Amino acid sequence: MLSHLLHRRLIVLFGLAVAVNYPWERVQSLLYVLPGGVEVEWWICVAASVVDGLVVLLIFQISRLMIGQRDWYLRPGARGYAVLLLSGAVISVTVEWIAIYGAH
Numbered sequence: 165m166l167s168h169l170l171h172r173r174l175i176v177l178f179g180l181a182v183a184v185n186y187p188w189e190r191v192q193s194l195l196y197v198l199p200g201g202v203e204v205e206w207w208i209c210v211a212a213s214v215v216d217g218l219v220v221l222l223i224f225q226i227s228r229l230m231i232g233q234r235d236w237y238l239r240p241g242a243r244g245y246a247v248l249l250l251s252g253a254v255i256s257v258t259v260e261w262i263a264i265y266g267a268h
Contacts, residue, residue: 170234177224178217185216219255226251 189212193204227247228236236244 167234174221174224178221181217181220182213186210186213189213189216219259223248223251223255 186209189209190206193209196204198204224237227240227244228234230247230251231244240248
């Protein structure tokens with residue numbers, strides 16, 4: 165069971181991740197051309213930003229499991245940062261590989 169404080173922190177983390185990722189999604193959406201030359205709509209970028217926020221929560225959870233402490237994020241140290249970077253890199257490479265080679 166998550167403590168109330170941790171639960172609130174995860175909600176804030178998710179909200180920040182979505183808010184920070186939305187402008188990025190909008191900017192990179194300009195690089196895509198849909199059939200008929202249609203621009204990527206804002207709601208698709210919102211959906212992508214929500215998925216980005218969920219990925220941030222997944223990375224947080226992976227870090228918690230790998231480090232073995234519920235409050236690892238208070239003093240992550242070198243190990244905590246390494247787990248964050250490695251898990252983020254593995255997830256990013258996997259998602260991009262699926263998008264490029266799996267979904268064409």
